Amino acid sequence: MAFEHPYLPQTPEDEAAMLASIGVGGIDELFGPIPAELRLRAPLDLPPHLSEMELKEAFQALGDRNRSTGRLDNYLGAGAYEHYSPSAVRHLLSRSEFYTSYTPYQPEMTQGVLQALFEYQSCVCALTGLEVSNASLYEGGHALAEACLMARNRTGRNRVVVSAGVHPEHLQVLRTYTRNLETTIAVAGLGADGRTDLEEVRRLLAEAPTAALVVANPNFFGAAEDLAAFAGPAHAAGALFVAEVEPVSLAVLRSPGECGADIACGEGQSLGIPLGYGGPYLGFLAARMDLVRLMPGRICGQTKDSRGQRAFVLTLQTREQHIRREKANSNICTNQTLLALAATFYLGAVGPRGLKEVALHGAAKAHYLADRLSKLPGVRLSHTAPWVNEFTLDLGRPAAPVLQAMLERGILAGLPLERYFPGRDREILVAVTEVKARGKLDRYAEVLAEVLGGG
């Protein structure tokens, strides 16, 4: 009996007719070019196949072993945020003409994806205040690494000054990407208010020729940076200014373009993309137009067709690996197109006013919670700088047991800073978004009071 599977349509009769057309007696003959000693003699040591019903049961059991944000009250952020995504976003993403499509290399048959990517690029430019966006990168850390490599190529310099307010995982990715390119990374510390120390930045920029200055806004600890203050020193030192930004916050914070940034990059997950245990997410990258030929990845452009109609096509491909091979700007091929579409649908749904509401509601709720928490004995905000919807809280005692006690009461109260910064064992990073009703915030404050009081 032949192996029967819903994704394999060949019947024994089909197989016989096909083998006859090929002129062989069996499928095994077709594997003749693989030397016999390289072929498996025994089946792989793996469990047997499952029917669709069995698959669903098996994976339901696995899914149930995760405590989702539907079952826990979540205040984790640190680069991945729990936002409400309108139903229309998910429905549009399930159009299988989009999600089962390949990269639009035959543009006449894939105008849908191409136009949506053009709209995505337009949205990213609108948010960042810059002139050109690519069609996506893998995620925020990757976008930062590519932004720095762009600056390296532009300036011919091999040193980057990075604010200590950049996401520590993104900094790790940058280190990995540059570890064989002889690139030096100098980290500029934060001042007591939680913002990047401008004087230290000036000193580091003066120390050696620098390709890029990178500042994150809001920074990892939540503080809103005075981005515009860094453009002048960066440019005076001949470096490009790279702003790593969080897209929802751009509804209220000055855009990288307004602040004199040459490149903006970041993680786009907050634009309607589920938390999904870390991916797939969306790296975005935008720049001034004069940097376009140094950009990595695909770019969609507008053109005309033979009938004179407006149409869209992947363009400026001589930057890319399939044309330039080892001289390409980047090795990226597959990107995150479907997530770029998700972000476009999300931004189309909320519009400029909705996005601002999301940002302002998150900020108001975060400040409400911070206000309540910082009244608890021994608890204070770590920094004094203005912030948006994420803040660093000093619990005045080791955070780990407090977080564990909060978790036992159903609250993911925040990220222990110790995870990335050994020694900062009393502090946690707390994110609040528009999804939190006041009752939840009140309960957080009450439960924390109880936990601290009981300790």
Place this chain on the structure above:
Amino acid sequence: MSEEKLIFEKGAPGRRAATFPALDVPALDEAAWLPEALRRGAPPDLPEVGEQDLVRHYTRLSQRNIGIDTQIYPLGSCTMKYNPKVNEDVASRDGFRNVHPLQPDSTVQGALAVLWEMERWLAEIAGMPAVCLQPSAGAQGELTALLVCRAYHDSKGRRPRTVLVPDSSHGTNPASAAFCGYRVETVPSRADGTVDLADLRPRITPDVACLMMTNPNTVGVFERDVRAIADLLHDVDAQLYYDGANLNAICGVARPGDMGCDMMHFNVHKTFSTPHGGGGPGAGPIAVKEHLRPFLPVPRVRRGSDGTFSLDHGEPLSIGRVRSHTGNFGILLRGLVYLRSFGGDGLPEIARRAVLNANYLLSRLKGRFDAPYGARCMHEFVLSLSRQKRERGVSALDYAKRLADYGYHAPTVYFPLIVPEALMVEPVETEAKETLDALAEVLGAIDAEDPSALHAAPVNTPVGRLDEVGAARNPVLRWKR
């Protein structure tokens, strides 16, 4: 046929497709909260449309797009197989979709179990003991593996500078090698499309770090000397990389590890059926032999003696992270659903049917079209339309555009670069015989058409042939008011 307006050109100021609950905490006084220097001036110029217009706009765009769900997509080297619906159902479960990547390990045991199990499946398929799931796509997998290769040589106090790539390789191979700081040397193929052992031998010096091989290669031919090539490389402590782009041809039938390969990447979005999403996302996990394990990225998934899973961030020799978090989890999850649907017993059937389908389609086409690499292939084959170009004045691109008029997405054109007027065809195992028959008949019909019909094509698509030169010469890359 008509143009579809941009979303920005639809709607009206004041409209939107989403509202939120009324604010139930005191609003912030913006001026007191954020100094003016930090505050945005003009709002971003984003679309303003109602929900119905939003849905209609993107539904209409989707209708101007084709996918695997609408027709066969025989793109060579892309493995455009059916994307099972159950994968999507599983991935959209609350327990997978709504989990924060920084949750404590104790609250994500199911997700860690998925990662751990996926590592075991991939290790067994690769014939290599260690797997890292972090890379986001094939190219990032290549880069990760090459970084591992470099760290391995560094650990032995060596700095070989050269990576060898066959001239038939994907562009990502040399690009990844260059990104890793290596010098790239291209190795010519011999007439049958495979690497020439005699030519290769003198190139393998102590300065060689790695050779990147796709097997079967991009012309659909198995590199039969792979074991000998591996031995030559290993004599100078160079590594053999297996580019998993064409794994669909051999998965469950032969293993890269058994061929002497030291490291490889998988394209979960090719071999393991996850949707290409119009260009992504993918997942590009890597597998390596034991001697390379210490250098893999962190974090690693561990299973304790009590069966609980955890993430381990501490490995002194690790190259570090190549991305945030643990990888494209949602894609890896879909891939595992697919693998378990076939099981160890069913996996070889995928390659067997893929190779059957490709050889059948080749048998239907080889009378009419020139197949420079012979009458047999693995999971894909390359045709050359040089003769048609010469005799009929029609190019591979013309055939591709004319196929669109018949409702077919073209095969890959002009790749691999070593074949003039190349059509690279990969029919995959999920297509039925009658679909292949229909494609063969259409290709035959086009080959018999007057060249003018091909030059004018496409005429049945929403847009005609595009001015790609104009697009690059005067780049318009965003909408402006």
